[in-house]
Amino acid sequence: MTRTLMCLFGLFIVLFRPALASAQRPLGPAEEIKRGGELFNRTCAQSYCHGANGVAGGAPRLTGRGLEGGYIERVVTYGIGNTPMPAWGQTLPGADLAAVIAYVKSLNGITKSADAGPAPPLSTDAMHGRDLFYDPAAELGRCSNCHRVNGRGLNIAPIKTVPSDAASMRTVAAPDVGTATVKGDTFPALLDSQTRETIRLYDLTSVRPVLLTLASSDVKLTQGSSWKHSSVLEESHSNADGKNYSDDDLDAILVFLRAVIQL
Amino acid sequence: MRRRFWILVLALAGSQVLLRAQSNSGNGSRDAHKIEATVQARDGAAGADWPSFGGTDLAWRYSALDQINTTNVNKMVPAWMFQSGDEQGPLQSTPIVVNGVVYLSTNRVHVFAIDGATGRLIWQYIYEPSPGGRLSSNRGVAVAGGKVLVGTGDDFLIALDQTTGKEVWKVAVDDASVGGSISSAPLVVKDKVIVGDGGESPHRAYLTAFDIKTGRMLWRFYTVPGPGEKGHETWAGDSWKYGGAYPWMTGSYDPELNLVYWGTGNPDPIFYGGQRQGIDLYSCSIIALDADTGKLRWYYQEIPHDTWDYDSAWECVLLDRQVNGRTRKLLVHFGKAGYVWVLDRETGELLNVHPYSEVPANWVTGITDKGELVGRNDSPMEGEPRKLICPASSGPKDLEQTAYSPRTGLIYSPTKEYCAYFTQRPPVPGAANDHGGGTYVYTAPPGHDSAYSHIDALDPVTGKRQWTYPYKYNLLASMLATAGDLVLTGDSEGDFFALDAHTGKKLWSFQTGAGHRGSAVTYLAGGRQYIATPTGWGSVTASIMAGLWPEAVSWRTGSTLVVFALPEQPR
Numbered sequence: 001m002t003r004t005l006m007c008l009f010g011l012f013i014v015l016f017r018p019a020l021a022s023a024q025r026p027l028g029p030a031e032e033i034k035r036g037g038e039l040f041n042r043t044c045a046q047s048y049c050h051g052a053n054g055v056a057g058g059a060p061r062l063t064g065r066g067l068e069g070g071y072i073e074r075v076v077t078y079g080i081g082n083t084p085m086p087a088w089g090q091t092l093p094g095a096d097l098a099a100v101i102a103y104v105k106s107l108n109g110i111t112k113s114a115d116a117g118p119a120p121p122l123s124t125d126a127m128h129g130r131d132l133f134y135d136p137a138a139e140l141g142r143c144s145n146c147h148r149v150n151g152r153g154l155n156i157a158p159i160k161t162v163p164s165d166a167a168s169m170r171t172v173a174a175p176d177v178g179t180a181t182v183k184g185d186t187f188p189a190l191l192d193s194q195t196r197e198t199i200r201l202y203d204l205t206s207v208r209p210v211l212l213t214l215a216s217s218d219v220k221l222t223q224g225s226s227w228k229h230s231s232v233l234e235e236s237h238s239n240a241d242g243k244n245y246s247d248d249d250l251d252a253i254l255v256f257l258r259a260v261i262q263l
Numbered sequence: 264m265r266r267r268f269w270i271l272v273l274a275l276a277g278s279q280v281l282l283r284a285q286s287n288s289g290n291g292s293r294d295a296h297k298i299e300a301t302v303q304a305r306d307g308a309a310g311a312d313w314p315s316f317g318g319t320d321l322a323w324r325y326s327a328l329d330q331i332n333t334t335n336v337n338k339m340v341p342a343w344m345f346q347s348g349d350e351q352g353p354l355q356s357t358p359i360v361v362n363g364v365v366y367l368s369t370n371r372v373h374v375f376a377i378d379g380a381t382g383r384l385i386w387q388y389i390y391e392p393s394p395g396g397r398l399s400s401n402r403g404v405a406v407a408g409g410k411v412l413v414g415t416g417d418d419f420l421i422a423l424d425q426t427t428g429k430e431v432w433k434v435a436v437d438d439a440s441v442g443g444s445i446s447s448a449p450l451v452v453k454d455k456v457i458v459g460d461g462g463e464s465p466h467r468a469y470l471t472a473f474d475i476k477t478g479r480m481l482w483r484f485y486t487v488p489g490p491g492e493k494g495h496e497t498w499a500g501d502s503w504k505y506g507g508a509y510p511w512m513t514g515s516y517d518p519e520l521n522l523v524y525w526g527t528g529n530p531d532p533i534f535y536g537g538q539r540q541g542i543d544l545y546s547c548s549i550i551a552l553d554a555d556t557g558k559l560r561w562y563y564q565e566i567p568h569d570t571w572d573y574d575s576a577w578e579c580v581l582l583d584r585q586v587n588g589r590t591r592k593l594l595v596h597f598g599k600a601g602y603v604w605v606l607d608r609e610t611g612e613l614l615n616v617h618p619y620s621e622v623p624a625n626w627v628t629g630i631t632d633k634g635e636l637v638g639r640n641d642s643p644m645e646g647e648p649r650k651l652i653c654p655a656s657s658g659p660k661d662l663e664q665t666a667y668s669p670r671t672g673l674i675y676s677p678t679k680e681y682c683a684y685f686t687q688r689p690p691v692p693g694a695a696n697d698h699g700g701g702t703y704v705y706t707a708p709p710g711h712d713s714a715y716s717h718i719d720a721l722d723p724v725t726g727k728r729q730w731t732y733p734y735k736y737n738l739l740a741s742m743l744a745t746a747g748d749l750v751l752t753g754d755s756e757g758d759f760f761a762l763d764a765h766t767g768k769k770l771w772s773f774q775t776g777a778g779h780r781g782s783a784v785t786y787l788a789g790g791r792q793y794i795a796t797p798t799g800w801g802s803v804t805a806s807i808m809a810g811l812w813p814e815a816v817s818w819r820t821g822s823t824l825v826v827f828a829l830p831e832q833p834r
Binding site: 051052053060061063064065134136137139140142144145151152153154156185203205206207208209210211212213 | 393394395397399429430431432433434435436437438440441442464465466467477478479480481483485501504505699
């Protein structure tokens with residue numbers, strides 16, 4: 001898989017230029033992340049390495065990986081021996097190094113609150129729920145296929161309420177899902193946007209929602225539908241035995257959602 | 264293998280004589296059809312159009328057009344050029360041509376419909392990626408059912424109206440933040456469009472089929488078997504969850520057998536196999552799926568438990584030849600490990616395996632006629648003495664494709680000669696799903712001052728070389744073969760050139776101004792034959808060349824389609 005191969009050669013021709021002078025005053029958390037992002041995109045993102053915003057290039061993706069803060073500090077500062085990943089602690093001024101670390105942490109959902117110091121760490125259950133929410137092995141039933149949380153996932157259906165328990169999560173009401181009729185074809189549909197001429201809506205017939213762009217005059221949209229949240233959850237294969245999300249799994253996901261979503 | 268080789272040579276001698284006699288009888292495309300009727304049960308030649316990625320579903324990259332041929336190609340001149348304006352080069356997509364209209368896509372998913380005769384823009388579509396979405400490369404569109412279908416680096420499949428370029432439907436193949444992407448051209452099979460998961464970070468890869476009309480998902484085949492499925496036991500622990508095996512290029516289709524063929528990539532982590540003990544099915548394999556259901560019909564794993572990044576993702580060329588006295592439906596597959604695997608495409612039976620690089624591969628000492636690897640030479644762990652392993656991990660042939668001419672019976676391959684020092688390392692503690700598990704450094708092969716490459720004309724079944732055309736740098740562009748008995752491609756320094764398909768003699772060349780990483784096509788517009796080549800040097804593999812040749816930094820990138828034709832006759 002050569003397109004993801006290491007930036008063995010390119011890295012060494014990228015010379016870090018301290019174009020952004022070290023900060024004169026301590027930066028607030030948001031400023032520090034912003035500054036770290038600028039530094040990152042001029043250096044770490046370049047030359048087939050981690051890609052703009054850390055979404056991967058020749059070197060691994062950094063965004064949304066669930067990397068631990070201590071690990072990020074260690075690797076950015078000391079590098080990884082015998083790989084192209086350099087020890088930036090030897091090159092970057094201290095404030096810049098801190099900014100890059102803060103930025104990479106932010107890509108993994110680790111941010112400092114402006115006034116209250118570091119955000120409280122997620123509980124073990126919440127971290128387990130987070131892993132399940134974005135679990136690659138959950139495949140077609142994965143939560144993040146339709147829901148964007150902490151800036152990660154597809155924003156097809158924003159979470160408006162956090163259900164109280166696993167059972168109500170399976171049967172959660174979806175009042176926004178209606179029924180569309182287009183040229184004789186009737187299907188469950190979720191409205192995305194509409195102008196006088198054009199309507200964009202998701203066809204929820206198959207497990208992967210299809211965003212359709214249609215002439216408004218061709219579409220009849222009514223309230224209520226046959227669509228069920230449980231039918232999507234049945235497509236998950238998260239556990240080692242290939243079964244769907246269990247009630248315990250859903251409970252852990254709910255702990256995660258309560259910890260990170262402020263409705 | 265040697266015994267089988269001679270049986271094949273003898274068996275093929277008869278059909279070769281027949282081929283040669285008819286090839287010499289004239290230059291017209293009518294002759295080409297006569298030959299195909301003799302030795303080809305299926306016609307894989309493109310005609311006036313270039314309707315799919317490999318020319319046709321059989322992936323020959325061969326056109327029956329012969330207005331431009333060995334007698335007049337030296338008069339060929341540029342007809343028009345199209346500059347895409349997408350500065351994220353190179354232009355590496357295969358243009359698709361339907362009814363004289365060229366459909367072209369670029370890395371950032373700018374899609375254009377262009378008048379094939381004049382170069383006039385008909386419509387354009389500029390894709391807007393999702394927030395944080397990354398667009399790395401794009402290798403082409405598919406056209407069917409009044410739609411232009413294109414995949415995106417942030418893992419969407421989009422259908423555009425073929426007439427207007429307006430978006431009709433758009434579906435997320437997966438949540439890209441988990442690691443999927445699409446860089447390859449989709450494959451159209453009847454009413455379905457099939458896309459391969461290009462991967463980016465470790466997950467269990469898949470092929471997905473969608474309804475062309477509605478965009479609804481019809482089936483998904485995972486290239487790593489899940490719990491309860493046959494083959495799941497070939498992965499240790501939960502390594503299957505992150506096992507990769509990305510089918511990241513475009514497959515082929517045999518309409519008579521109704522089978523879709525696809526090559527799969529390496530298992531993850533790429534170089535370190537310690538966590539995934541077992542043969543890791545269906546990585547580094549050819550898979551044959553029922554086109555209607557996506558169910559596995561057969562598989563052939565070329566490399567069990569790969570630790571060298573020797574994907575089997577390249578094109579599956581479908582052709583019919585006499586083997587041991589009877590016509591066999593073949594699948595010919597140039598692997599990344601320096602061998603060509605020749606399979607019966609009805610059953611997956613191995614009929615022959617032959618090396619195609621000049622520098623002997625040493626990752627194994629050999630492959631038996633049953634396909635078993637002999638004398639595996641796995642790369643050392645970090646800290647152990649380094650070992651030179653051939654070929655390098657980009658393979659003698661990279662994603663650039665071969666071409667097969669039924670007129671000569673030969674397959675034309677761009678072949679690179681280089682090796683690499685590989686190392687393995689266990690995953691970095693704390694890094695979730697570490698993807699690489701090792702490194703490599705490319706270098707010249709033993710006994711050579713420099714890496715090099717060559718274009719070869721080979722018998723696809725036996726591997727017997729008819730001629731070779733040497734080149735001092737690496738070739739990263741596809742081959743195009745035509746009934747005008749031409750083989751065309753471009754080199755890294757920017758020359759686009761034509762060789763005589765029978766002899767390899769260079770007949771014509773033109774400096775296009777930037778290196779070549781794409782796939783040229785040919786088509787008819789207004790009754791006139793055109794040959795169109797994407798230009799622009801680049802890609803991860805291309806960037807590695809700067810480590811082999813310092814002058815590689817001067818092989819400029821770009822994103823321009825350069826189109827050639829014979830001069831118009833004075834009226």
